[in-house]
Amino acid sequence: MTQNLVEKTPVTLLGLGAMGTALARAWLAAGHPLTVWNRTPDRAAALADEGARVADTAAAAVAANSLVVICLLDDASVTETLAGTDLAGRDVVDLTTGTPAEARARARWVSERGARHLDGGIMAVPPMIGVPESGGYVFYSGSHELFERYQETLAVPAGTTYVGEDPGFAALHDVALLSAMYGMFAGAAHAFALIRTEDIDPAAFAPLLADWLVAMAPAVHRTADQLRSGDYTKDVVSRLSMQVAGTPTFLNTAEQQGVSPELLTPYFELMRRRLAEGDGEEDLTGVIDLLTH
Structure with a gap:
């Protein structure tokens, strides 16, 4: 009885914070040869025990494989880490x-150094990585x-959603969705604050709040x-004038x-302001125009 072995794409991963470590473990579990590097070598020890090859330097890690994935703190740390590495012929996924x-x-910057570039925005937290049913995914542009x-390889840790040739689109989608998330968190914080001093159990209130947001x-x-058509009166459920008239109730x-x-x-x-002009x-769609002017 024979077993067909599918050759898995080797991956180099730079950065082993919580997210980088989760990515590394997902690729290792799927059988991908993995070379890792981290500024603090101690973080790589556990991954070495799990089968990862640990490079002494970022340059050595980059030299090991064509596919180089970067998951670091910020853009400045990427510049610092890649300084002195030979990127020629490499495929860099940031x-x-x-x-x-x-x-x-x-x-x-990557293109000037003879490499190709793909940017990614991770829409997941580390516990969601490598867990398909979690719903985590990554925007790529x-x-x-x-x-x-590399889609098959990139899909191992989390789902993949390609959003365009513009390298900035993944980051833009990422920040746009996260901005909406923080707006939701702000509203939830205000709601909990309103009931905070009353004899209302937050745990009993939470399902009501969650269901309402959904x-x-x-x-x-x-x-x-409405944005696509330019008609902000199309299919209106609650008129702007009515909603503005109701705001004193919330403030009071x-x-x-x-x-x-x-x-x-x-x-x-x-x-x-939108009502005035x-x-x-x-x-409420017209508020968007105030933000973009």
Whole structure:
């Protein structure tokens, strides 16, 4: 009885923080030959026991394989780590969190050194890596050819979503989604603050809050449709004028509960500005135009 062995793409990984270590273990578990490097060598010891080859220097790690994945603290640390390495002929996938401008500059920097570049934005936390059912994934942008070449390997730790040839698009999608997440967290924080001093169990309140946020989430599709069509009065459920008229209730309730309104007032102010210069019959979509002008 014979066994067909599929040759797995060798991977070099620079950076073994919590996310880098999770990525490393996912590739090792899937049978990919893995070379790792970390500024603090102690972090690589456990991975060596699991089958990883530990390089003494970043240059040696880069030289080991064509596919070089970077997962470091920030863009400056990428520059510092790659200084003195020979990138010629290498395929560099940068999963370091950064801005779109940094990603575009990095793509040019890598190209000038004879390598190809793919940028990634990780939409997951370390415990989600290597767990397909977790829903974690990574945005990728840059060379589509490079993405197609390594997609199977890149999909081992988390799902893959390609968002365009512009190297900055992965970072832009990443930050856009995370910005929405923090906005949601801000709203949840205000909601919990309102009930904090009352005889209301936060654990009993939490499912109500979670279900409400889930119920409201599909509104983003209406917003997208209005932005695409340019008609902000299309399929409006709650008019801007009505929502602005209701804002004093939220502010007065916060005052009565001894809660700062500072998480709400910036958005309410934008709503009032839009109403003053726009159409009260439209949706909240016009606020976006105030942010982009």
